[in-house]
Amino acid sequence: MATLDINNVVKQFGKVEVIHDTSLSVKDGELMVFVGPSGCGKSTMLRMIAGLEELTAGEIKIGGKKVDRLPPAKRGIAMVFQSYALYPHKDVRGNLGFALRHAGMPKAEVTQRVDAAADILGLGPLMERRPSELSGGQRQRVAIGRAIVREPEVFLFDEPLSNLDAALRVHMRVEILKLHQRLKSTMIYVTHDQVEAMTLADRIVVFRDGCVEQIGTPLELYRNPANKFVAGFIGSPAMNFIDADVINGNAIHASEAIASVPSSSTKDANYTKVSIGIRPEDIQIQANGKWSGTVEVYEHLGGEAYLHVLLVDKQTVVARADADSHYRIGETVRFNVVQSKLHMFAEDGKAIPKT
Amino acid sequence: MRNNPLSSIAIHSVLILYSLLALFPLVLIAINSFKSKKGIFRDPMALPLGDLYSSKGYQSVLANGDFPLYFGNSLIVTLISLVFILLLGAMAAHALTEFRFKGNGLLGLYLILGIMVPIRLGTVALLELFVKLGLTNTLTALVLVYTAQGLPIAIFIFTEFLKSVSGEIKDSARIDGLSEYRIFFEVVLPLIRPVIATVAVFSMIPIWNDLWFPLILSPGEGTRTVTLGIQQFIGQYTVNWSAVLAALSVAIMPVLVMYVIFSKQLIRGITAGAVKG
């Protein structure tokens, strides 16, 4: 149980810099999720925390202790891998106890810890099996168990669920959440799936191209994305963006003013174009709506429905619709937007603060 | 493939047909090893029955009381060289695929250069070297040469396969606190067991059957290998074919046993060891 501090970390592979001067800290007992598209540097960051990659510059502290020159085993971490990385020639019990036995822990204690972990994860009946005789979910549980028995200060998860099918993934997600609540240990979880990030995280770090784009709780990121990238990445279906021209302090789209650009911002920057971000759930289909478009696709998920609406200038927006009403393809619909929930982004992608 | 009886018959016909092709010459060798030279050429196809039967070949092999020694020498040289080739080759291939360091690519290329020229061409320099080291007429000399000769191809094949071994399992072992040494011996080696068996089969045959280096480096009485021992039956104008066939029929047994052992390892390794990703 410990805090984790990353201070001014840089990573280069040869001449290519893959992590640019990055700092962040994880609180004790917090479940922090690193999220971002593939190649964004999130896994490299995790591997540097684990000690599998060396830092080019900067430092990493766990529990206030500088660890970045220590070998992985001495850092007080445990890691769960995407491919589970089980030892194929050892059975489940052997896999679970391997690190402890290697560290020279007395046999009795190893057995006790292994049994405890097996209990938590329901691995009891599988203890004598080899990895090749287990299903994907079972293997994943063994991999997690292997981390648990070490009672680490920080758990590291590297896309642990991406090899599982959808149903199992949801199930395991819940199990990990429960595990976190039970163990109350510091965890870092890497994923490219924003749903996993939203559901699991105490706080999320969004990575892009080796930079941290934003750090915050899931709701903070959802409500106040710092930029267009985060806004588009967090939330499902993704936020709609509509390009608008700024005329006299108003954002104009299709010769209709959508919103007014806050005057506090116009003072220092003279915007001519902005991007208006609207989440699907903030679009209201109304017969007397201000805007109109034709229905292109109609997705019904049972509890909710989504309309893909083609606007006059050929931009498409996705809107949440009432699950009980019915729409035909090609039908014209009208809608309004919830003004207070609009996001506005400058041409460089940065969010324009709402006054 | 579904097991319908018709395709099963077809499959076994193909296999049996090819078995005949593979075995026919071997059976000829075996039956003719029980004939005199005249018997061999009078009717090579006939079974060694009646007056065709002659154990003269085996007798002349047995009469030379040194053959057990020759077999022992061949076995020692082959097995020790194999251990070196497999262990050192796997170690080097592991380092080349696992660690990033300066000159990695060049060293990898350097280590497989030896595939491209037969080491036999370096005979004179080798012999001079062993004279200086005082190692002529020792089995050590043979082991060293065969190890050097077998390493490039072993490293080549090991590298090919190690590239496909998941890196995560090694990282996992690192987090478990294993030293790099133990990661290799306890995690990587068991993982590549089937490949080790393949390379073993690949490497042992040229060593077992080599004539040249025993002839040059260790022709002494005490260090002769089987192939060299057999040469005494091959003369300028007269070849004692019965003895040659007899000796070679026996000489195939040890390698056959080794092959069976290795190929079992190979199959077991493949079917039990693989963890699907």
Added chain:
Amino acid sequence: MKQPILRTALFAAVFSAAAASWADTTVLTIESWRSDDQAIWDEKIIPVFEKQYPDIDVQFKPTTPTEYNAALNARLAGGTAGDIITCRPFDNALAMYEAGNLADIKSLEGLANFSDVAKAAWSTDNSDATFCVPMASVIHGFMYNKDAFKELGLTVPKTEADFYAALDAIKADGSYVPMAMGTKDAWEAATMGYTNIGPAYWGGEEGRMALINGTAKFTDDGFVEGFKQMAKWTPYLGSGFQAQGYTDSQNLFTLGRAAIYPTGSWEITGFQENADFELGAFAPPAKDADSECYISDHTDIGIGMNANSKNKEAALTFLEWTSTAEFASLLTNAAPGFFSLASHEFDVENELAQEFMAMRGECKATIRVAHQILGRGEPALSNELWTLTANVINGTMTAEAAAQGAQDNLDAWFKP
């Protein structure tokens, strides 16, 4: 590592004659390609020598002939070759001498027991140095199945006409392959064919010397005629002779399926062991009744000393012994067909060997045509003759083209 110990031992042997212990035994190793002769050396020759020289232990360590040259040269270069080296004749041994691997042994007293012709095979061109004691020659000729000849009522041919008449008769009868020879291994074609019967057409030594002096060419009639004769042999060979190797020919003959076998005296021991019928020998036929017959009495084996031997004294003692009448008689009788080159008088017991020996009296002797001086080109002319002769017999080359090929080889480098 061993050297100092050995040297000390030698010192002890030289300076204290009284010290008769195991330490003063000198071990001499003989390099040879004659693995066929292992038993002869171990059982018949070496014991006689060791009885006279108990402090010298001789070991005969042959290498298979196909590997001999390569292996020996490697061992010489590496310094691990034996003390005594069996020499191939002419250019091959000469090259070893020039490379400093064979010692000059001209001072050996026993060399007086050999004729100049015999010594020529192992001497420099100007005879300044001699590096091997001549050991044995082999005589080329034909062996035949006496029973078959009796059965078909044939007599031993003396002339070319007789020879082909006999072959025709055997072929017409059909129960025997007229002649057991194949071209797969190529060397029999040249050695037992071309250089066997050829001397009759190019006049033996005269023709050979003329080539060396530059007064004759391979394209001259005599040498072309040799190739033409080869082409004439083709119909008398067994079917599939192109894939018939040397071992095949031997067995074809000893199993009694062929009547005539062009060969040399070296086959005597092996054939007498294996053949169930009576064997006879005849010399290569003369051109016609008025012409002389010629044989290749080829100086084939010599024995010399490794110039870097650590046991020179003992080695010289041994070489001296090989020039004695005792050795000559031992060798010739133990390995009938390998005739000692020494001028000693000794008895040959083997009847077939006697038949070959008798040819020396009846015919003029020469050696294989390309072995001395002429064989130094690239490729060596005698190797080239293998291929050329095999091609002529196979019908893939005319006699004239083959002769031209041989002459081209000479023209490329040879200055008479």
Added chain:
Amino acid sequence: MTRSGWRGYIVFFLAPATLIYTIFAIYPIAESLRLSLFAERDSAALFVGFDNYQKLFTEPYWAEQFWNAFKNNVWLFVLHMLIQNPIALALAAILSIPNLRGAATYRTIFFLPTLLSVVVIGFIWQLILSPLWGITPAFMNFIGAGSFFAPWLGLESSALTTVTLISIWQYVGIPMMLFYAALLNIPEETLEAARIDGLNGWWIFWKVKLPLILPTLGLVGILTYIGNFTASFDLIYTLQGGLAGPNGSTDVMGTFMFRTFFGFQAQLGDVNMGATVASSLFFIILLGVSVYLFGVQRRLQRYQA
């Protein structure tokens, strides 16, 4: 894994192999190849630069032998690729059928010829193919093709192909094993998926298994290429002798090199020209291996993932 500073374990893993290999393989070979830049003049080695190479490729005597051997090697390679490897693949494919009865026995039988010494293989095939001792002629008469029999090993037109077929018979076990190992490694799920997609046995092999073992095909290809230049020596030397008859028609780089380097019968060895041939061979093989490493292999690896 990158930890800067002294990483002793890298040395531990690499040093033994590198040392033994350098001292007992590279050093002696380099010593020999160095000779290709020298010539012997009056019993002394004289540095001649690339004269020997010029000689090898311009003087008819050398160039003819070189290109003849090279051409024969190409034919050898083509036949091995077209016959040996497909047979090996077919046998491996059949043997990898799940629950095949006697698979282990078949596998051992198919591998047996590979274990034999070339001395006995040379002897037995000459015996079998000989026109004199009746085995092949009798067999061909039996199947009614007696008139097609010819002394194959002795004819210029067929000797090389015959030798190659014997070599294929001997060595087919090695690619078979490599293919077999690769085929067993294909996950069962993948094959099940293909079966569900409606593919039958033949198409599963063609469309699923084959693409998945492409890297092994590449490996076998390059090993065949190398073996074709180096391993072919022994069999040809035993079967056809040092001159690789008839009339040089079975001469390959290996026999040419050995004959030149060590000499053969009356022909004296010429270490300088021998080294020149060897170095040329070295570059030919290096070229092939480079093409494989930097071209073929990368493409195959990408396919694999």
